[in-house]
Amino acid sequence: xxxxxxxxxxxxxxxxxxxxxxxxxxxxxxxxxxxxxxxxxxxxxxxxxxxxxxxxxxxxxxxxxxxxxxxxxxxxxxxxxxxxxxxxxxxxxxxxxxxxxxxxxxxxxxxxxxxxxxxxxxxx
Amino acid sequence: xxxxxxxxxxxxxxxxxxxxxxxxxxxxxxxxxxxxxxxxxxxxxxxxxxxxxxxxxxxxxxxxxxxxxxxxxxxxxxxxxxxxxxxxxxxxxxxxxxxxxxxxxxxxxxxxxxxxxxxxxxxx
Numbered sequence: 566x567x568x569x570x571x572x573x574x575x576x577x578x579x580x581x582x583x584x585x586x587x588x589x590x591x592x593x594x595x596x597x598x599x600x601x602x603x604x605x606x607x608x609x610x611x612x613x614x615x616x617x618x619x620x621x622x623x624x625x626x627x628x629x630x631x632x633x634x635x636x637x638x639x640x641x642x643x644x645x646x647x648x649x650x651x652x653x654x655x656x657x658x659x660x661x662x663x664x665x666x667x668x669x670x671x672x673x674x675x676x677x678x679x680x681x682x683x684x685x686x687x688x689x
Numbered sequence: 690x691x692x693x694x695x696x697x698x699x700x701x702x703x704x705x706x707x708x709x710x711x712x713x714x715x716x717x718x719x720x721x722x723x724x725x726x727x728x729x730x731x732x733x734x735x736x737x738x739x740x741x742x743x744x745x746x747x748x749x750x751x752x753x754x755x756x757x758x759x760x761x762x763x764x765x766x767x768x769x770x771x772x773x774x775x776x777x778x779x780x781x782x783x784x785x786x787x788x789x790x791x792x793x794x795x796x797x798x799x800x801x802x803x804x805x806x807x808x809x810x811x812x813x
Contacts, residue, residue, distance in 0.1 A: 576802055589727055591715050598722035603713055603778040616805045647798040650790050654727035656798040666774050673773040674780040678700055680770060681740040 572612035580608065581652040587623060590655045592665065594672075595644045601665035602673040604633075606655060611646075618643050620659055639663035696736035704732065705776040711747060714779045716789065718796075719768045725789035726797040728757075730779060735770075742767050744783055763787035 570577075580588055587605040594601055604622040606614065610630060613621040620641035624631045634640030641659035648655055666673040694701075704712055711729040718725055728746040730738065734754055737745040744765035748755045758764030765783035772779055790797040 573803075579800075589713055591724055591727060593724055600715055600717055600724060600780050603715060603773065611802075615802060618804065643804065646802045646804060648800045648802055649727065649797040650792050650794070650799070651797075654797070655802075656724050668774050670774070673775075673778070674771040675774070676703075676772045678739060678770045678772055678779075679697075680742065680767065 570607075570609040570612050572608040572615075576611070576615075576648075577608055579648060579652045580611075582607075583653075585625075587625070588653055588655055590620075590622060590657050592620065592641065592657045592659055594661050594665075595658050596660070599672050600674060601659070601661060601671070604631075611655070614643055614657065615646060620657055634662060637663070637667070639665065641665070694731075694733040694736050696732040696739075700735070700739075700772075701732055703772060703776045704735075706731075707777075709749075711749070712777055712779055714744075714746060714781050716744065716765065716781045716783055718785050718789075719782050720784070723796050724798060725783070725785060725795070728755075735779070738767055738781065739770060744781055758786060761787070761791070763789065765789075 582588055586607045590604045590606045592601045605625055607623045610621045610623045620633045620643055622631045640662045643657060643659055645658040646655055664671055706712055710731045714728045714730045716725045716728060729749055731747045734745045734747045744757045744767055746755045764786045767781060767783055769782040770779055788795055
């Protein structure tokens with residue numbers, strides 16, 4: 566994350582980063598509106614995403630930039646990027662080629678957790 | 690986050706938490722499939738969400754649990770909770786009452802960032 570970035574300073578000024586300089590990036594598929602994955606971006610990853618149209622993340626485990634699809638072929642072509650109200654999360658809308666998840670599933674969120682019957686939640 | 694939790698140990702074992710014990714929670718509206726917000730959960734917030742059917746988060750700024758809608762009336766009734774492939778993010782599907790965002794907007798992601806023309810991204 567020592568990379569010097571050309572991210573628009575007006576955008577950079579609105580980001581509220583984690584202590585390691587990142588904002589969360591939620592990835593949603595344009596056509597299906599499925600939420601595909603959660604990744605992380607630093608300023609330079611956001612700059613590359615906005616300017617190349619290819620979703621580019623910061624890998625916390627590998628400590629390097631990661632163009633989605635560069636090895637898998639499962640590219641994400643960026644349709645839109647929105648910043649949330651407090652500047653610490655991005656919503657990336659993409660056209661996804663192939664599976665978004667490294668497991669081969671369409672989305673990373675394929676593991677449903679058991680909900681208790683939520684009668685209490687219906688009262689108001 | 691010193692609260693003792695009754696979260697199912699089988700679920701707890703699958704969570705990969707930040708150093709402060711949290712997982713990211715992406716909130717999506719059931720009907721519209723709009724992505725509404727990003728919040729954070731510790732084990733107890735997830736336990737409460739799964740068992741009460743009311744979306745409950747951990748506020749990093751206030752350092753307390755936060756039942757969405759408790760003060761605003763803008764409740765989130767939980768339809769489903771899915772864990773992602775690497776255990777560090779949750780997708781919470783909700784029926785949203787009123788606005789999800791504290792600004793009064795339906796979703797927190799109302800601020801579109803400018804995309805460069807992405808001809809480069811169309812090549813493969």
